[in-house]
Amino acid sequence: MPAIADPRAFLEGLFDAAVAAADPDRMLERCLPETPKGRTVVIGAGKGAAQMARAFEKLWDGPLSGVVVTRYGFAVPCDRIEVLEAAHPVPDEGGLAASARLMSTVRGLTEDDLVVALICGGGSSLLPAPGGDLTLSDEVAVNKALLASGAPIGAMNAIRKQISRIKGGRLAALAYPARVVSLVVSDIPGDNLALVASGPTIADTTSRLDALSLIDQYRLDLPEAVLRHIRNGKDDAPLPNDPRYARNDTRLVASAATSLEAAAEAARRSGVEAVILSDAIEGEASVVGAVHAAIAAEVARRNRPFRKPIVILSGGETTVSIRGNGKGGRNSEFLLSLARRIDGLETISALAADTDGIDGSEDNAGAFADGTTVRRLLEKQRDPAQLLANNDSWSAFHALGDLFLPGPTGTNVNDFRAILVQ
The missing domain is CATH 3.40.1480.10 (MOFRL domain)
Known part of the structure; x- marks a missing residue:
């Protein structure tokens, strides 16, 4: 030749x-859930969340409302879904406010309602929500340490979810008894969807003990308050067999x-x-x-x-x-x-x-x-x-x-x- x-x-x-093979306008249609009896509420996070929201609006045959968060400069206009912006890769106050909005959006729903979660890479940084007595500064310190550590993304997200009120399936737990269908564009090697954006709507089996082991393995210098929070075991992330997840579903939209x-x-x-x-x-x-x-x-x-x-x-x-x-x-x-x-x-x-x-x-x-x-x-x-x-x-x-x-x-x-x- x-x-x-x-x-x-x-x-x-x-x-x-x-x-183009990962374009939500092309890939999302085959993943749509059934129309619910009640409301359809859309939430989402990630660097492509706004484009996913716009595509979902075009495809969904029925009323809907919701809010997603993306990186500064990555927003696109949507008609019915509000698009917020926050910092990436280091969290900021905008992300803190966005996390609060997503959590308030899914509260008070019924079993007839449907939550559609549009999740893609970048959501971990865009959804800071420090657990317990931790602060945004603590979460920023964790993120900076992880970014400099050379740790793989799976290890990073296993640690992140242990210090959060929204990651590790906690956002889906807040939506209970509504059904949650997560539509995920995977940026995780091996496509463990519970690790994408630290899994705000998908639980996995990694524990606080796993997180502590990873902290030791990668010699992470974290604030004492963070280590104390993980060690105390009072706020373990839910496990996949939690009954609040029984009706939920997860669908892979696109992958590497x-x-x-x-x-x-x-x-x-x-x-x-x-x-x-x-x-x-x-x-x-x-x-x-x-x-x-x-x-x-x-x-x-x-x-x-x-x-x-x-x-x-x-x-x-x-x-x-x-x-x-x-x-x-x-x-x-x-x-x-x-x-x-x-x-x-x-x-x-x-x-x-x-x-x-x-x-x-x-x-x-x-x-x-x-x-x-x-x-x-x-x-x-x-x-x-x-x-x-x-x-x-x-x-x-x-x-x-x-x-x-x-x-x-x-x-x-x-x-x-x-x-x-x-």
Whole structure:
């Protein structure tokens, strides 16, 4: 086949296909619950919650009301569902107010009423609701410690739910005796839906003892008040067999698996074979980048384990243990690590990006890298190794003009990685 003349456009097209496969306008209809005898109340949280709410309004045949919360700048207009905004990834007062609104919205319902929960990634930070005597400052401290720890998202959310009045199925318990149907866009490797947004409407079996073990494992420096709250055992999260959940239902709207399959099919339509390594890859972003680079380099040099031309796809959620004071997110850190190990292999091009459109704290979803990235950085007197050591991958790709900036996508199935070897 002829070479891909514009590798970046090709890779961006695969990203677009992956995002389209998780678009709530396309995916939500097959998950709709039955119309109830009583009221339909919509609640939701996450970086794609507003888009899910808008799609649900279009599809629902009957009256409804409700409120959802999304990240600042991610709101879209809805007619019947109120959209609130709050901070992500570190909670703020806006999130505190949003949590209170969601909890008050589901109180006082009857068994004839239906609560539809629209849940997607990002909801953990958007729904602060400190339990017991804890404060917002305590929850902020926990979030900051978790973000810097390198802990996987499952571990983070197992801890978060133990200090909350809304997470870990507690919001669904407040809605009892109404039936709760949770429609979930999963950003969790392995698609344990109780961990998405720390499961405000879905209970799981992790306990406070599990949380304490994880705190020790990742050596988290948490406020003493937080540790005391978890240890005292007075506010354990409900378990899935709690009778208040007997009539509830959970439905998967979209996930990394479906998005990667859509990207693979888009590649094949362009004449390039595709292979999906996994939709559930976790670990340090820089280490995962090095492993992906080794696979791509082996293909480029020796045509194994896959024959070129090929695009290598993967998903999941890597982590970054913060050591420096630079800018960047896990996808750009992955790419900078990869770039150092494919230096000079100019047949390799890569895109790594978060499917919600934001990687870390800046406005990029990720970046592009190829076999010339390191050389071009050195030409600008930028040391790739030092940039990586300082967690400053954003600055590296910004200097090259290689940031990927699609803007908010309205969905979130976590990391998307595509490596083209021609």
